[in-house]
Amino acid sequence: MDYHFTEEQGLLRDAFAQFAKEEIAPHAAAWDAEDHVPMDIVPKLGEMGIMGVFVPEEYGGTGLGHIERCIALEEIARYSAGLAMMVFTHHLGVAAIVDYGTEEQKQKWLPGMCDGSCVCGLAVTEPGGGSDVAGLKTVAVLEDDTWTINGRKCFITNSHCAGVTVVTCRTGEDEKGRPLMSTIAIEAGTEGFKPGREENKLGLRGSFTGELIMDNVKVPAGNTVGAPGKGMPITMKELGEVGRASMAAIELGILRACLEDAVAFAKERVLYGKPISKLQAIQFQIAEIRCDYEASRLMLYNAAAMKDEGKVGAEFSMAKYFISEAAVRSAKRLMEIMGGYGFVNEYPAGRYLRDAVGCIPSCGTSEIQKMIVAGETLKKF
Amino acid sequence: MMDMNILVLLKPVPDPEQERDIQIDTGSGRIVREGVKHVIDPESRNALEAALQLAKKPGGEPGFVAALAMAPAQMKDKLTEALAMGADEAYLLSDKAFGGADTYATSYTLAAAVRKIEAEKELQFDLILAGTSSSDGGTSHVAVQTAEWLGRTHISNVCSIELPDSAAGGALIRAVKRSEEVMLTFEGEGPAVIGVTRDINKPRLVTAMGIIKARKKPLTVWNIEDLVIDPDKAGLAGSPTKPGRLFKPETGRTAKEPWETPEEAAAGILEIIREAGI
Amino acid sequence: MKADDINKILILDQGDPVAGQLLTKAAAVFGEKTEYVVLKAHKTHNIALRMMEQTVREENPELVLIGATALGEEIAPALGVRLRTGVAAHCVDIRVNDEGRLTFLIPAFGGRVIGEIFIPDAKAGQPAIATVKPGIFQQRISLYDGFCRTDIGPAPSVRIIDADALAADGSIPEGSKTQGAFRLAEITPRQRAASDIACAELILCGGYGLGNEETWHKLEALADKLNGAAACTRAALDAGWGCTEDTMIGTSGRAVSPEVYVGFGISGAAHHTCGIAGAGRIISINTDKDAEAFAASDYKGVFDAEQVIDALLDQIK
Numbered sequence: 011m012d013y014h015f016t017e018e019q020g021l022l023r024d025a026f027a028q029f030a031k032e033e034i035a036p037h038a039a040a041w042d043a044e045d046h047v048p049m050d051i052v053p054k055l056g057e058m059g060i061m062g063v064f065v066p067e068e069y070g071g072t073g074l075g076h077i078e079r080c081i082a083l084e085e086i087a088r089y090s091a092g093l094a095m096m097v098f099t100h101h102l103g104v105a106a107i108v109d110y111g112t113e114e115q116k117q118k119w120l121p122g123m124c125d126g127s128c129v130c131g132l133a134v135t136e137p138g139g140g141s142d143v144a145g146l147k148t149v150a151v152l153e154d155d156t157w158t159i160n161g162r163k164c165f166i167t168n169s170h171c172a173g174v175t176v177v178t179c180r181t182g183e184d185e186k187g188r189p190l191m192s193t194i195a196i197e198a199g200t201e202g203f204k205p206g207r208e209e210n211k212l213g214l215r216g217s218f219t220g221e222l223i224m225d226n227v228k229v230p231a232g233n234t235v236g237a238p239g240k241g242m243p244i245t246m247k248e249l250g251e252v253g254r255a256s257m258a259a260i261e262l263g264i265l266r267a268c269l270e271d272a273v274a275f276a277k278e279r280v281l282y283g284k285p286i287s288k289l290q291a292i293q294f295q296i297a298e299i300r301c302d303y304e305a306s307r308l309m310l311y312n313a314a315a316m317k318d319e320g321k322v323g324a325e326f327s328m329a330k331y332f333i334s335e336a337a338v339r340s341a342k343r344l345m346e347i348m349g350g351y352g353f354v355n356e357y358p359a360g361r362y363l364r365d366a367v368g369c370i371p372s373c374g375t376s377e378i379q380k381m382i383v384a385g386e387t388l389k390k391f
Numbered sequence: 392m393m394d395m396n397i398l399v400l401l402k403p404v405p406d407p408e409q410e411r412d413i414q415i416d417t418g419s420g421r422i423v424r425e426g427v428k429h430v431i432d433p434e435s436r437n438a439l440e441a442a443l444q445l446a447k448k449p450g451g452e453p454g455f456v457a458a459l460a461m462a463p464a465q466m467k468d469k470l471t472e473a474l475a476m477g478a479d480e481a482y483l484l485s486d487k488a489f490g491g492a493d494t495y496a497t498s499y500t501l502a503a504a505v506r507k508i509e510a511e512k513e514l515q516f517d518l519i520l521a522g523t524s525s526s527d528g529g530t531s532h533v534a535v536q537t538a539e540w541l542g543r544t545h546i547s548n549v550c551s552i553e554l555p556d557s558a559a560g561g562a563l564i565r566a567v568k569r570s571e572e573v574m575l576t577f578e579g580e581g582p583a584v585i586g587v588t589r590d591i592n593k594p595r596l597v598t599a600m601g602i603i604k605a606r607k608k609p610l611t612v613w614n615i616e617d618l619v620i621d622p623d624k625a626g627l628a629g630s631p632t633k634p635g636r637l638f639k640p641e642t643g644r645t646a647k648e649p650w651e652t653p654e655e656a657a658a659g660i661l662e663i664i665r666e667a668g669i
Numbered sequence: 670m671k672a673d674d675i676n677k678i679l680i681l682d683q684g685d686p687v688a689g690q691l692l693t694k695a696a697a698v699f700g701e702k703t704e705y706v707v708l709k710a711h712k713t714h715n716i717a718l719r720m721m722e723q724t725v726r727e728e729n730p731e732l733v734l735i736g737a738t739a740l741g742e743e744i745a746p747a748l749g750v751r752l753r754t755g756v757a758a759h760c761v762d763i764r765v766n767d768e769g770r771l772t773f774l775i776p777a778f779g780g781r782v783i784g785e786i787f788i789p790d791a792k793a794g795q796p797a798i799a800t801v802k803p804g805i806f807q808q809r810i811s812l813y814d815g816f817c818r819t820d821i822g823p824a825p826s827v828r829i830i831d832a833d834a835l836a837a838d839g840s841i842p843e844g845s846k847t848q849g850a851f852r853l854a855e856i857t858p859r860q861r862a863a864s865d866i867a868c869a870e871l872i873l874c875g876g877y878g879l880g881n882e883e884t885w886h887k888l889e890a891l892a893d894k895l896n897g898a899a900a901c902t903r904a905a906l907d908a909g910w911g912c913t914e915d916t917m918i919g920t921s922g923r924a925v926s927p928e929v930y931v932g933f934g935i936s937g938a939a940h941h942t943c944g945i946a947g948a949g950r951i952i953s954i955n956t957d958k959d960a961e962a963f964a965a966s967d968y969k970g971v972f973d974a975e976q977v978i979d980a981l982l983d984q985i986k
Contacts, residue, residue: 017468018602021475025597032596059599072599082599280958405778413778422782494756495749523742527778529920530758531737532746539750544849548739565854570739571685573858579851590914631755635772635785640761640943644951646969656970657980660931660952663968664895667928667949669871 015077022078026085029058038090041216042361048093048216049171056126060086061100065108069120075318076252080259080310087263088270091365092216094263095372096129098256099167099217103130103176105252106193110236110244115195119174131172133163133222134245148224150179150194152231152238157194159227162206167372169220170205173198176235177224178245191241195233202227213361213368250382251317253373254326258310261330261337261369264362265306268340269299271359272347279351286347295343302336309333324386331379337366395454395554396514397442400501400521400533401473402432403466407526415637422637431469434522438587440594441552442520443477448557455479455514459504461489461497467610474605475597482508486614491627491634494528498536500625503618505541517581518564523547523588531586538584546577547586670731670791672765677704679730679796681721681744682829684709686867687736687803692827694806695734698763701826706730710832714848718744720832722751729793732771734763737800743848745800755788756798759920761805761943773799780920780943804867804924804947859915866916871897872927872948874918875974876941877904878934878955884975885910888933891982900925902941918944934974937962 015023033054041048055061060082065071072078079101087094104123107115107130122128136146148161159179168175174195181192196203206221236244273296276287286292309332313325341363345352352359370376405413406428414423431439439458446454458473460466461484470481484504492500509515519541521534531547538545551567555578566585568575615622623629650656678695682688688707695705708724710717721744725733733748735741737759749756757773761783766772773786791797846853866872873892879885885905892899901912903919918925919941926947933954935941942965945951953966954977963969970977 017471018606021468021472021597021602022599024472025475025599025602029596057598058596059601059603063599067603072603074599074603078599278957285959413781415782422778494746494758495754498750528758529777530746530756531742532749532756532758535743535746536750538849539747544851545743545747546848546851547743564851566851568739568848569859573856575848575853576855576857577848577851578854579849583849583851631749631753631788631790632757633787633789635787637777637782637784640776640780640783644965644967646953646963646966648969648971650970650972653970653972653976654980654984656954656972656977657984659968659970660977660981661984663950663952664871664897664929667870669896669928 015081019077019081022074023081023085026058026060026082027088029054030085030089034086034093035089038093038216039358039361041090041092043215043355045210045215047096047171047218051093052096052129053126055097056124060097061126062104062120062124064101065104065120065124069108069116070124071120072124075314076255077311077314077318080255080262080314083256083259084263084266087260088267089263090216091260091264091369092214094260095167095214095217096171098253098260099132100130100172101256102248102252103132103172103174105248106132106176106235106244107195109248110193110240112232114232115235119195122173128173129168129171131166131168131175132245132248133166133169133175133177134249135163135165137162137164146178146180146189146191148177148179150181150192152181155231157227157229157231157233159194159196159203159224159229161224163222163224165209165219166222167217167219169222170208170218175222177222178241181238181241184239190239191245192238193235193241193244194229195235196224196227196229200227200229211368213364213366249373251322251326254330254379255310255314255317257369257373258306258313258326258329258333261333261366262303262306262310264366264369265299265303265333265337265340267358268337268344268362269296269303271357271362272296272299272340272344275344275348275351279348292347295347299340299343302340306333306336323390324383327374327379327382330373331376331383334366334370335376337369338363341366394452395446395517395557397446397454397456398505398508398516398519399435399439399442399456399458399473399478400519400537401435401439401458401460401469402522402525402527402533403429403460403462403469404432404525404527406430407433415639429466429469431472432522432525432527434524434526434587434589436522436594437589437591438520438522439473439476439478440592441587442518443595444592445518445552445554447477455512457482457508457516459501459508460484461492461500461504463490464612467612470610471602471605472597474608474610475601476595477601478608480608481610483610483612484614484618485612488615488622488626491630492625493630493632494530494532494536495631496625496627496629498533499540499629500618500620501533501537502540503620504613505537507613507618515582517562517583518552519543519582519584521584521586523549523586534584534586541582541584544579544583545585546583548588549585550574550588550591552585552587552591670771670787670789670797671769672699672771673769674792675699675703675731675771676793677706677728677730678732678734679721679724679728680705680707681717681733681735681741682707682709683717683736683738683740685736685738685803687738687741687801690803690806691734691736691801694763694801695732698765705827706830707827708830708832713846713853714740714743716832718747721748724830725752725796726794730796731791731793733796733798735798735800737802741800745798749798752795752798754791754795754798755786756800757786757788758800760799760801761946763799763801771797773797776920776943781938802924804926804944806947866898866900866918866923866925869898869925870928871895872900872918872925872930873897874900874902874930874932874935874945875905875912876902876932876935876955877908878936878957878974879905879910880934880975882910884978885912887975887978887982891978891985894982894985897927897929902935902938904936920944932962932966933978935962936960937965
């Protein structure tokens with residue numbers, strides 16, 4: 011189980027795994043059951059270097075790449091996919107600031123986002139849909155160097171805990187009448203900006219998902235992340251690369267949980283005088299999970315390596331599609347292996363399945379990923 | 392504030408969590424090491440944590456913490472991990488000629504490395520810290536024997552180390568040693584070699600930032616020619632104890648299973664206790 | 670070194686029963702032709718170490734046996750370096766093998782593996798040194814100091830060198846309150862006497878399978894009512910149910926040899942089972958029918974530990 015990690019990446023993985031084992035594993039079931047968002051762990055994630063793992067060191071980050079970011083998310087999601095959702099969405103907003111933010115924005119926000127004192131969010135989806143970015147209705151109007159923003163976002167992760175949220179707004183039309191979008195950072199506590207309804211989710215519990223309401227919110231023009239009117243490519247790039255990579259990493263963590271729990275259970279559970287791991291029917295299930303895990307791992311870390319080298323294409327879409335389906339398959343297999351134990355909430359198999367299913371819509375459903383993959387494939391071959 | 396120079400002896404060991412799977416190769420009679428994950432021995436990790444706490448007190452002039460291990464070259468990452476935890480420098484003694492060393496030959500080689508580090512750095516370590524007992528061999532020898540080769544004080548089974556007058560610039564070291572019936576508090580000034588126990592502290596986790604900082608810290612690898620030692624005293628050749636066969640322990644017991652219910656078991660247990668005349 | 674070459678054995682008496690255990694074992698292995706010398710030394714490091722070194726140089730034994738107590742674990746390896754000889758740590762057996770060689774059996778990996786150790790170049794004055802944990806060689810038998818048990822054969826003749834007496838007449842320099850260059854500033858008693866489980870004839874030991882603190886307290890109450898001692902495994906200790914390290918059995922804890930040992934909810938990692946090898950009868954209760962503990966037991970029951978403890982409490986009312 012070693013995708014050519016460097017010695018340093020190996021150490022990081024061990025460090026993150028140890029952290030997850032000590033700080034996350036003992037609480038993951040309770041966070042899920044109570045849908046409790048563990049805000050007290052965020053500074054610890056900051057201290058570990060996970061909150062700002064890919065942020066340059068001069069802004070308080072760790073200065074690593076996307077492979078390392080995926081390692082962190084896989085290790086967190088191994089025990090709590092819900093918490094991993096919070097971290098991934100934070101990374102999404104942070105990535106927009108790192109990639110497109112002004113020097114002033116970086117110095118103002120990134121240090122707190124790295125040390126865990128400020129959680130970041132990115133808000134795109136609206137009640138009308140998520141993947142149709144051009145159809146967004148939240149509007150920002152610039153007057154006297156001040157944006158006035160009105161609209162409503164929904165299904166936003168970190169909606170109720172983000173200190174800064176990067177919001178995608180419609181800010182005009184081009185000469186052909188197509189909408190122009192801008193990404194604007196809004197700080198929590200700004201007048202007229204407030205979280206709305208908090209969703210009660212099937213899976214990925216332990217993270218906030220909810221509405222953001224913008225009612226005549228006024229922010230300075232200096233809060234624009236990237237050039238005005240370029241919000242669409244910025245959003246698409248961060249969702250497409252950071253977002254899909256993260257979701258794939260979280261699904262990979264769930265998949266590994268299924269693998270490890272399946273093996274542990276099969277060795278412990280005795281039927282007819284021997285552990286069920288001796289039964290071929292169980293072995294086949296375990297072999298399927300293992301193959302899914304190894305294939306997923308290669309796809310994800312290969313894509314992340316390509317991203318770090320700046321030449322990633324549709325690889326993250328392929329990984330996101332394949333791994334999310336593989337995670338659902340493996341969770342179902344785990345439940346079959348565990349029989350009745352798989353069905354009761356005392357064991358985490360049901361949580362893995364709910365989380366795996368919950369991952370599918372984030373950053374594009376499987377159908378969306380397949381459209382992207384097909385688009386690139388038809389061009390390339 | 393007194394700044395301390397501390398050396399930590401680290402031992403890479405097979406992961407104690409995988410001990411259940413330890414296999415003996417029936418042909419060679421040796422432990423199968425292939426595919427076994429190695430980690431820093433848990434008590435050595437406590438020793439490193441203790442060193443970092445003593446030498447890197449907030450607000451004080453930071454002292455110097457070095458880590459030293461004798462291990463095959465592929466264990467280098469364990470020293471990188473020590474640097475990531477906060478050690479300033481690390482030294483790996485790695486040579487085929489060191490292989491098969493018992494605690495006598497190991498401590499002899501470690502002591503030679505200590506002298507070399509001290510000569511190069513022009514300092515004397517106030518403390519050398521180690522785990523009292525490693526998770527694999529568990530002899531409790533190496534800290535004591537390294538001290539003997541160096542002619543320094545040694546104390547093992549230490550569960551607390553304090554520097555009571557360091558704020559006033561004093562060099563006093565106070566160490567609490569656990570013995571069977573009592574706790575013994577010793578006081579003195581370095582140099583000394585102290586073996587710590589698991590309960591002395593909870594070692595910090597390695598952080599991503601620590602790993603990045605470790606990139607810039609020196610990690611020196613020495614072979615047998617780098618040390619001033621008698622080659623006949625190193626490795627298997629220099630070891631007065633020689634290993635023979637390894638085997639899984641036999642208990643010589645075969646368990647009967649005479650009881651059908653917990654109540655029967657309880658009655659049976661009471662009967663056995665009575666038979667034994669207790 | 671051949672066992673036949675051993676003419677004299679030096680044993681360190683630290684003032685606890687382990688010296689008697691070592692003497693018993695040595696007498697059983699090496700018989701009457703060997704001379705036995707016991708050095709009674711203060712429980713202080715510097716004097717014990719210096720006197721051991723001096724006695725070896727004067728008496729020229731071929732074998733030195735030291736109890737692996739907190740003190741013995743420091744004296745033995747230090748002596749090894751001073752005398753330029755090998756030390757076999759925490760022996761679980763000392764034997765003469767088929768070739769007549771002196772063989773030490775030592776545990777590794779917490780007792781999961783036992784290895785043979787030889788010290789081939791040991792000789793008179795440069796002796797093989799071995800340490801043995803208290804309790805490994807039959808706990809309650811002591812062959813001198815008035816504890817002689819005749820049912821294991823005649824006691825060997827033993828010469829006792831009393832370092833305490835030497836200290837009193839001034840021939841030992843100061844040093845009773847020092848370890849190396851450090852001075853002993855304070856002695857504080859530990860919370861619970863370590864001898865609780867060491868001398869117990871009945872031990873009820875709880876493992877992680879007890880499941881919770883409440884069951885541990887039930888086990889303690891049961892042990893109390895049966896005039897036995899409650900003990901624990903490392904896993905139970907780490908669970909933080911209130912068990913203390915003094916009552917932990919195993920390689921990192923204590924070795925015991927009660928008449929009857931009952932283990933509840935103990936997986937039976939070798940760490941633990943090697944600490945009970947000397948017990949009379951071993952009973953194990955565990956829900957896991959494949960628990961390693963069963964292989965080291967005389968009686969087993971595949972039951973929930975708490976149910977059996979409850980039944981026992983019920984039946985002794």
